[in-house]
Amino acid sequence: MKGVFKMSYSEYPHSSFPEKICDLPSMQDVSATMRPAIEQYNEAWINNDVDAMAAIKEKYPNLTKSLFNADKFNTLLDGLKATQKFFKEEVDGMIQDVAQKTVGINDSPAEDQKKLNSYSAEKTDYLTGVSIATNLSIPVAAWSSDLTYTFNSDKIEENDKVNVYFSSDSMVIAAKAFIVVKDETGAGNLVLQASKLPKSTLIIRDIEVVRKNG
Numbered sequence: 642m643k644g645v646f647k648m649s650y651s652e653y654p655h656s657s658f659p660e661k662i663c664d665l666p667s668m669q670d671v672s673a674t675m676r677p678a679i680e681q682y683n684e685a686w687i688n689n690d691v692d693a694m695a696a697i698k699e700k701y702p703n704l705t706k707s708l709f710n711a712d713k714f715n716t717l718l719d720g721l722k723a724t725q726k727f728f729k730e731e732v733d734g735m736i737q738d739v740a741q742k743t744v745g746i747n748d749s750p751a752e753d754q755k756k757l758n759s760y761s762a763e764k765t766d767y768l769t770g771v772s773i774a775t776n777l778s779i780p781v782a783a784w785s786s787d788l789t790y791t792f793n794s795d796k797i798e799e800n801d802k803v804n805v806y807f808s809s810d811s812m813v814i815a816a817k818a819f820i821v822v823k824d825e826t827g828a829g830n831l832v833l834q835a836s837k838l839p840k841s842t843l844i845i846r847d848i849e850v851v852r853k854n855g
Contacts (some may be wrong), residue, residue: 650726653719655712659727663720666713669706678704768803770851773797777845784838790824792831792848799828802851808844815843 642813648660657665671679700705733830767793773796805822807815819836826832
């Protein structure tokens with residue numbers, strides 16, 4: 642997240658999130674062997690003997706795992722608040738940044754133009770249209786007796802919308818032959834239907850598939 646999000650939140654000084662995961666304090670119950678040390682510590686606290694309290698903690702370092710104080714509470718609280726702030730204010734930006742890097746589009750839209758999604762790059766391509774063939778040549782002899790031409794591709798699914806773009810030189814020839822893309826031709830097939838046999842070879846500049854069912 643470096644370079645995209647804040648390293649940490651100054652208002653939560655006990656937390657290093659989102660730069661890194663907070664090292665939250667571990668606690669443990671008082672064991673039987675630690676009980677005498679706890680009793681000594683409590684007695685020193687009652688007597689307001691700060692030096693004795695410090696000496697006991699130094700002698701029994703594991704004692705701190707059984708003590709709950711303001712520092713531990715503030716560390717836990719700041720970690721929780723920092724996490725909440727990140728999810729409330731920055732997680733949308735993180736999703737958008739990841740999505741743009743995945744698709745390969747660097748974009749900075751206005752607020753009312755933003756649209757977030759969780760599609761993969763491949764799915765986004767198919768939803769917006771992806772080219773599956775270019776510069777496809779269709780000789781006159783390739784048309785069947787019922788004036789159809791079939792192009793096969795495993796990239797075409799049953800409910801896909803398939804767009805065909807003829808080259809500029811072939812547009813007039815295709816128009817004169819009244820060529821259309823047939824509907825519901827099944828997965829893997831693109832079928833062109835002509836009303837008249839084209840006068841010469843046609844060149845399809847691009848065949849594009851749009852995934853209608855998401």
